[in-house]
Amino acid sequence: MSDKKTPLNATHRKAGARMVSFAGWDMPVQYAGVIQEHKAVREKAGLFDVSHMGEIWVTGPNAAAVCQHLITNDVGLLQEDGQIIYSAVCQPDGGTVDDVLLHRISPTEYLFVVNAANIDKDFAFFCEHAPQGAELTNRSDDWGQLALQGPLSQQILQPLVDVALDDIAYYTFKPATMAGIRGLLARTGYTGEDGFELYVPADRVVELWNKVMEAGAPQGLEPIGLGARDTLRLEAGYSLYGHELSATITPLEANLGWVTKLDGDDFVGRDALRKQKEAGIPRQIVGFRFTGRGVPRDGYPVWKGDEQLGVVTSGTMSPMLQTGIGLALVKRGSLQDGDALDVEIRGKRFPAVVQRPPFVPSNVRRKPRKA
Amino acid sequence: MDFPKHLKYTREHEWALIEGDEVTVGITEYAAEKLGDVVYVDLPEEGDSLDAGGTFGAVESVKAVSDLYSPITGTVKEINKSLADSPEVINEDPYVEAWMVKITVDDPDELEDLMTAEAYAAYIAESSEEGSDEEE
Numbered sequence: 001m002s003d004k005k006t007p008l009n010a011t012h013r014k015a016g017a018r019m020v021s022f023a024g025w026d027m028p029v030q031y032a033g034v035i036q037e038h039k040a041v042r043e044k045a046g047l048f049d050v051s052h053m054g055e056i057w058v059t060g061p062n063a064a065a066v067c068q069h070l071i072t073n074d075v076g077l078l079q080e081d082g083q084i085i086y087s088a089v090c091q092p093d094g095g096t097v098d099d100v101l102l103h104r105i106s107p108t109e110y111l112f113v114v115n116a117a118n119i120d121k122d123f124a125f126f127c128e129h130a131p132q133g134a135e136l137t138n139r140s141d142d143w144g145q146l147a148l149q150g151p152l153s154q155q156i157l158q159p160l161v162d163v164a165l166d167d168i169a170y171y172t173f174k175p176a177t178m179a180g181i182r183g184l185l186a187r188t189g190y191t192g193e194d195g196f197e198l199y200v201p202a203d204r205v206v207e208l209w210n211k212v213m214e215a216g217a218p219q220g221l222e223p224i225g226l227g228a229r230d231t232l233r234l235e236a237g238y239s240l241y242g243h244e245l246s247a248t249i250t251p252l253e254a255n256l257g258w259v260t261k262l263d264g265d266d267f268v269g270r271d272a273l274r275k276q277k278e279a280g281i282p283r284q285i286v287g288f289r290f291t292g293r294g295v296p297r298d299g300y301p302v303w304k305g306d307e308q309l310g311v312v313t314s315g316t317m318s319p320m321l322q323t324g325i326g327l328a329l330v331k332r333g334s335l336q337d338g339d340a341l342d343v344e345i346r347g348k349r350f351p352a353v354v355q356r357p358p359f360v361p362s363n364v365r366r367k368p369r370k371a
Numbered sequence: 372m373d374f375p376k377h378l379k380y381t382r383e384h385e386w387a388l389i390e391g392d393e394v395t396v397g398i399t400e401y402a403a404e405k406l407g408d409v410v411y412v413d414l415p416e417e418g419d420s421l422d423a424g425g426t427f428g429a430v431e432s433v434k435a436v437s438d439l440y441s442p443i444t445g446t447v448k449e450i451n452k453s454l455a456d457s458p459e460v461i462n463e464d465p466y467v468e469a470w471m472v473k474i475t476v477d478d479p480d481e482l483e484d485l486m487t488a489e490a491y492a493a494y495i496a497e498s499s500e501e502g503s504d505e506e507e
Binding site: 034036227294319345346 | 407408410411413429431432433434436455
């Protein structure tokens, strides 16, 4: 089966991007180079085509209750239209189906944004487990998505949009007209920098990309591929489905207890997660940083003395720190902040210390600006 | 892309400079570009024995690890220690500054198996036409 293409596929190729197959999609892995792109996002701004991500709408009088049954976080946190929460979605056995963003468009209309690799699985899961009273619609093919990330994001975007970006706090969104295109404008991202995610109809996403690039290029805006998307999220300490989260890893193990509300309303997987918590969560994700040379990678064994504690789930050379960094799934309680550990690479041990992520300071704008 | 004529090449994208019974090895511009920004290189120790076709180390970009294969059976005479601190020269100057190991050759006849620059260029053109890369 050939890979799916976002509407920007030809744009990426024309810009000289190197394309790779990712989760069934033909996507740009890099343009100018991962390190240059990574630094552009940390220092100026970068534009990502994330149109492969999925958009699933939940509409109807019972939409909030339907969403609540499907996710581990508390939908009641969405007290107003325009608010967003991060959550896990769990199987009945507590394993993770996906990690998602849930947007409240209105009390009867909610939007899930889900990982590209999981769109079909999630939609089938939602349809199977949703209570009555709301309609589920997978509009992933109808919607395009761009992420504009980095300290200059707001100054690049403001002249192109009809809303005051200062009024859009972290984890909120507004309907907006962006370069003349109607869509949704959210202050979210996956880089640890301030920035926005822009949702527009798929047939307008090329136009939006071109307008944003044109406005931002003089200020240093660069197009960013999946390579830097991964190194940026790892420096920020964010989970990636298929690595820190999977069908065999629960959100409690992945340090997502903060979005797993076991004492609230029932949701799929809650009983299994309660049992796991009572019995003792067996594993946990820890961050670590190499003290010498080497690059940790997914799957490498993690050791403390003679005991193998677990495996690396994500690793890279941090472009900002210029040392190896990573996340590992290890026996719970076996490693504390600052503890020494070894990562085995090609039969050799490389020393590291446990470090709680983020590995670089987070620059997301957490608090809404007070008027 | 540049494939100097005075070098020989492997199917795994190493180049070899043959000078008597000493062979200097590095990776080609094609391999370096495919990898992207090189951030780490893992080389053998001086005095290690290498087998033709066996791995002698690895070169890593931000995104990927690529094994290094010895074009020849022999003994590591010298390694390029400067690559540990500046692996980026593998992208910048793959054929001169970014040499990796010098090997004292056991059997010079093995060198007959390596490709010429023309053969390597044709090999690259052929393999580039097959499928795209895979990302996790």
